[in-house]
Amino acid sequence: MKLSLFSMWAAALLLTFSSECVSGKQCVCELKNAVRPFPTAQLDNIHTAASECNTSITSKQMLEVDVLKLGLQRRLEQLEESVAVLEREDDGELYGAVSLRIIELELAEVLELMAKLNRTISSHRQLSNNTAAKLHSLVEEMQELEEFDHMQVVKKQQENQRMRRDLDNCQHQLHSTAEPPTPPPGNCPQGQLVNVSGPRTYTLTQYGTSYSFGAWGKDPNPSPGKEQVYWLVALTSSNIFSNYIREYNSLSTIIVGVGPTDTTIAPSNPTTNTIQGPNVVMYGDAVYYNCYNSPSVCRFNMTSRTVTNVALPLNSGYGNKFPFGHMDGTYTHTDMDFATDESGVWVIYSSPENFGNIIISEVLAGSPPVLGRSWRTSLHKRTVTNTFMVCGVLYATRFLNKETEEIFYSFDTETSTESYRLRIHIKKMQPNIQSLNYNPGDRMLYMYSDAHILSYEAVFQ
Template identity: 25%
Template sequence: MISTLYFVALLSSTMAWGRVGLWSEGSAKNETGGGSGDRCSCDAFLPSSTFPIKDLVAVEQTAGEISHKLELEMGKLDDYETKLTAYAEKIIKLTAEIEKMEKNPDAYRDVDVDEMKVQIKQVEALIKELQLSIRGSTTVFKSLRIQITAMVGTLNRLEKTYDKNVVLVTRREYVKVQLQLEECERRHQELFNPNIGSCAHTGIIKVSKPIVSHLNAHLNSGYKYGGWGKDSKPVPDRESMYWYSGYTSSSIVDIRFYTNYKNLILRNQFQHHNLHSSWTGTGNNFIIRDNTLYYQCNNPFGLAKLNFTTMKYEHRVIARASTRFSYSNSPNQNFDFAADESGLWVTFATEVSSGRMVIAKINEPSFGVEEEWQTSVYKPGVSNAFMVCGVLYAVRTVDIQTEEIFYKYDTKTKQESHVSVPFERFQDKFSNLDYNPTDQKLYMYNDGYYVNYHLWFNHTAKATVEPPFLLS
């Protein structure tokens, strides 16, 4: 009979040295000198591929370091908020004093004017100091994003190679720090990007690096077609809601809702709607607005609208729209819905326009077309498009890593122009790209991954709530 301790010792030794094979049989001498002499033994040989615990430990240590840095940044944000309030009060008082001086200059002595100049210089110095701190926080966020992206790569590699349950605990740590970073960036944006909702700018001048959130809710890279994002006109109590719809083809078969970003990442949906056969759509250029799905349907070919509050379905046909012209990245993207600060839009191409894109403004209550604009950009040469403040921005593929905003058409002035604003993709191809006016971000569904981008605009006027420290 095999000794249990002897077997365990052999097994432990084999695991430590990683010998190749399965079993070998043999005999071992009785070293105590007693008994009949020989006894039977079995050696267990395990594969040489041992679990890389060092990688997991490194990820956990990185998660701890990032968490600590984020706690420090959250403390800084509290400090920024306090300083902003104090600086604003000082500037209001200084402004009032300067106005008094301008109205009655003879009532003030030179020494009073000199003292006012000193106070202005002091505030300017404080503002410059705060600007440097803010830039430092932005740099920290970028650095942490890079670290978290590296963590994603390590965890994905381990999950593909080893037992997912073993990696799960570490992935939870990753999710925790990622959520901390999102909260930190959200507060940073609220404090220092007061221009959300404002169209006092001449257009997009820069797009951030891709911010990769997660593989889709199915955790399946085969779900290459779909979209995700936020409601562009959220109903009360759903301002933080996210949505996702994905499939292995360009069909739209269902949609999932999450109360907030945390639940999106944790795949904890609060609603899941299956689109029955008469509501099924296609095209991957759908959006959620006012808790309503706007999308393309093919039977008959046209526009579809499904309100998730009332579950009312509506359909409209645009007779001129053609089924021949899609975006370059994926099929059936004939209608592209978009939403911005000025409302709801849809773009398409016609035979009469020879495949050039047409912009149409949609009346949301009637679901009818209010007005149309003809552009000169050829739709099959475009990888995707979106609307910002009544301006169409068209995107094309430059190389395997780069997209470029290359064209824009302003519906207010009916002027079009060519621009060059390059930005980076996370994966090779994407099926959905939309702007959301509630946070001024681009949302991309990129080969099954949730990706988003911050936008920078060339502002021509200051927002009414803009903190004075942002002045140059």
């Protein structure tokens, strides 16, 4: 653009000469410019205005409204669900009061989201109007400057560019073959994970601060009648072992810590079939966990009260050989992490053969369970604080500071592609994360953090 305008400016200097020579005196030449001078100041103003337009609109701004709309939709759905819970549980006393308080908090979040959405839309509308007016003015000024192109340099360059572009398109269509469509990561119908908001829930468990390691959540594939049930596993022995699962009928009851139902896996703790490590999940009314002192996947059927298992590949890590961790320490006995998503259950682990890097394996439901396909990654397990799965994509977190955890890595099992470029931050209320799991049913992340239970909303593009 600068070269074209310089050529336009140079072409505008059409000069006329006149000379006069008086006898016996020195000859004098007079130089006259045949046209008005080129407006360089106007050109500088156009360049400045164009730069401002390029920096005033970013890709992040383009996504703001969509992300806010999706968040508002999810909050309204959750509010509707909480109202239904209140209608079922309202006894005029404790349960009803807690449920009503939850609804008040959720309603405040909805109103806050709506206000933010309105402000964002208004800001974008004003920005769009201002930018459109500025662009219209720039086009008019550029058309005025074309009057100085007496040699038609700019016009010829524009024609050449059009011809070159048409020729490139023809060559591309002649020699290229159509590429297959690229599926979104994990073929997620809701799109790609772009943010995590919250926490929506934050409270101590019924145990208080006694047990800092554990896990909690909802069954993504519950049996009939247990759609609103929440489960909790606290490691009650040395932050390593547990021998029972605690269930609550609703979010209100788990927050208050009343009315739980306990289901015992083993008669003592620790012993055969004891839960080892905090990374536990429930799927299809069965609990999946690391079998006691063994590199095996245990499956506890909540209905029949029976345990079956399947061994991981030879030399897979267990017994605190490949735990999660960060610079300040490790999370003990987190060699095996379990995750749920839209397709079922996964186990995340490591082995010396993969140099301590993470391995992902499908866990096929059944009694006993069966290991399905496996994928090897380049991500070393000790550099990660936790993992979870969404639509067949593994996401890994790392410790930034006591207030912030970062989702920095992803591995897509559909395409076997991995990325270290994610920058999704999670606001923490406690320094450490002992377990983290995604529930595709409500699109929430359930976190166990230093004896506290928290939930976060997963936001998709």
